Amino acid sequence: MARERKRPQADPPELSMTPMIDVVFQLLIYFIVTLHPVDVVTNLDVFQPAPDPNAQPNDKPPQLLRVGVLFDGYTFNDAPMRLEGIDKTLAKLAEKDAGLTLMIAVSAHSEHGQLVKLLDICAKNNIRSLSVVSSPN
Amino acid sequence: MKNKAPEMQLDMTPMIDVVFQLIIFFITTIDMENKALETKVRMAMSPHGPVEEKKDPRTVTVDVERDGTVKIQQTKLSDGQLLTILTKARATSGGSTPVVIRGDAKAKHDDIHRVMAICGKAGLWKIRFAALKEKA
Numbered sequence: 001m002a003r004e005r006k007r008p009q010a011d012p013p014e015l016s017m018t019p020m021i022d023v024v025f026q027l028l029i030y031f032i033v034t035l036h037p038v039d040v041v042t043n044l045d046v047f048q049p050a051p052d053p054n055a056q057p058n059d060k061p062p063q064l065l066r067v068g069v070l071f072d073g074y075t076f077n078d079a080p081m082r083l084e085g086i087d088k089t090l091a092k093l094a095e096k097d098a099g100l101t102l103m104i105a106v107s108a109h110s111e112h113g114q115l116v117k118l119l120d121i122c123a124k125n126n127i128r129s130l131s132v133v134s135s136p137n
Numbered sequence: 138m139k140n141k142a143p144e145m146q147l148d149m150t151p152m153i154d155v156v157f158q159l160i161i162f163f164i165t166t167i168d169m170e171n172k173a174l175e176t177k178v179r180m181a182m183s184p185h186g187p188v189e190e191k192k193d194p195r196t197v198t199v200d201v202e203r204d205g206t207v208k209i210q211q212t213k214l215s216d217g218q219l220l221t222i223l224t225k226a227r228a229t230s231g232g233s234t235p236v237v238i239r240g241d242a243k244a245k246h247d248d249i250h251r252v253m254a255i256c257g258k259a260g261l262w263k264i265r266f267a268a269l270k271e272k273a
Binding site for chain 1: 146147148151152155156159163180181182183184185186187188189201237240241242243244245246247248249250253264265266267268269270271272
């Protein structure tokens with residue numbers, strides 16, 4: 001009678017997760033450290049696009065407002081005014097007249113940030129008809 | 138006689154798979170355009186400015202640093218060189234090619250005006266000022 005031989009059972013091969021987790025953590029740390037969040041950028045229009053040729057001519061001349069950007073502040077229709085005041089005035093005027101035209105005279109000595117702040121207020125009050133002119137003073 | 142336990146074998150395949158997946162992901166999502174815009178320019182804030190959803194591929198971005206240095210893609214340019222570039226842009230893409238001026242908030246308007254005048258000289262009228270809507 002043949003003797004039955006018991007075959008040794010092989011252990012199921014185990015997948016070592018440790019090196020994989022190591023690599024993943026290394027990559028994770030690398031990308032967290034080198035992550036550079038991107039700022040949200042906006043573009044403020046300076047010049048009005050070409051007029052619509054199909055638009056009906058308007059008899060009423062557009063209301064032209066002058067805002068000055070000086071190195072030490074702002075002027076509204078030649079009178080000195082703070083930016084908050086200009087914001088409130090423009091908000092009131094824009095409510096009444098949607099086709100408001102704004103002429104911005106910028107002093108060569110003023111900072112660019114001042115003009116951007118004013119253009120931001122125009123964007124806030126939905127004033128799109130803008131014209132920026134530079135003055136040497 | 139004792140049976141020897143089978144040697145443990147590390148299966149490298151899934152690890153390499155993961156690594157390659159990550160490499161491909163980061164290579165394809167890397168924002169080269171924003172890398173090119175990394176300059177010393179600290180733009181002014183404009184929280185109410187409109188967000189451009191579709192950027193015109195013809196857009197020329199001009200950086201104006203605090204000291205008045207004019208750069209395109211981190212390359213310092215003289216007024217003459219800028220005029221040559223913008224004139225070429227007009228010749229190839231037309232007068233409606235948008236020019237975005239990324240001016241430093243502390244830059245003098247005189248320097249910004251200089252760039253605007255060069256744009257006008259080159260025949261480009263669609264000028265925009267870049268500003269920060271949201272700081273990261």
